Amino acid sequence: MDVSSKGHGPKPYRRELGLGLGIFGLVVISSYALSITPVAFFFDWKYWAGFLGFASLGWLWIGVDAIPGKRRRSKSLLQSWLVVGLLLVIGGSLGSVPLLLPVADSVFAALFLSLGAKAAWTYMIRGGLKYCVRCGEYRWFLRMNGELYCSKHGHKWERQ
Numbered sequence: 001m002d003v004s005s006k007g008h009g010p011k012p013y014r015r016e017l018g019l020g021l022g023i024f025g026l027v028v029i030s031s032y033a034l035s036i037t038p039v040a041f042f043f044d045w046k047y048w049a050g051f052l053g054f055a056s057l058g059w060l061w062i063g064v065d066a067i068p069g070k071r072r073r074s075k076s077l078l079q080s081w082l083v084v085g086l087l088l089v090i091g092g093s094l095g096s097v098p099l100l101l102p103v104a105d106s107v108f109a110a111l112f113l114s115l116g117a118k119a120a121w122t123y124m125i126r127g128g129l130k131y132c133v134r135c136g137e138y139r140w141f142l143r144m145n146g147e148l149y150c151s152k153h154g155h156k157w158e159r160q
């Protein structure tokens with residue numbers, strides 16, 4: 001099949017818009033969590049220590065997406081649901097200690113913000129929606145070792 005004669009066609013912006021809306025939603029949830037946080041917490045270093053800690057954990061927990069034939073979806077102990085359960089239990093028990101309440105309170109804002117940031121990082125900054133010559137379609141491309149690969153079949157991106 002000669003895909004080049006078919007041409008690209010218009011870029012399916014709706015898919016980029018969908019991603020953008022998803023990220024926006026996560027940011028809104030995070031801002032809501034921030035808005036219901038007692039203002040005094042923002043002056044407490046423990047809140048920001050918790051925020052940084054949970055945001056990094058969230059970032060690591062998401063891991064990397066698989067690229068067919070190139071890499072598997074990252075799976076480690078850190079990525080298991082057991083760890084999430086443990087974190088929630090730890091977070092919950094932290095909240096019951098008044099001194100550590102600011103730490104527990106940062107959990108939602110931090111996790112949702114890191115989810116949104118990771119999605120933006122993976123699909124907008126490092127990757128993107130591009131035309132895959134070999135698929136003959138627009139695909140999400142993911143970056144690995146400086147090259148972009150289509151997320152559906154692992155085709156290397158060829159600049160046209």
Ligand SMILES: [Zn+2]
Nearest residue numbers: 132135150155
């Ligand atoms: Zn492809």
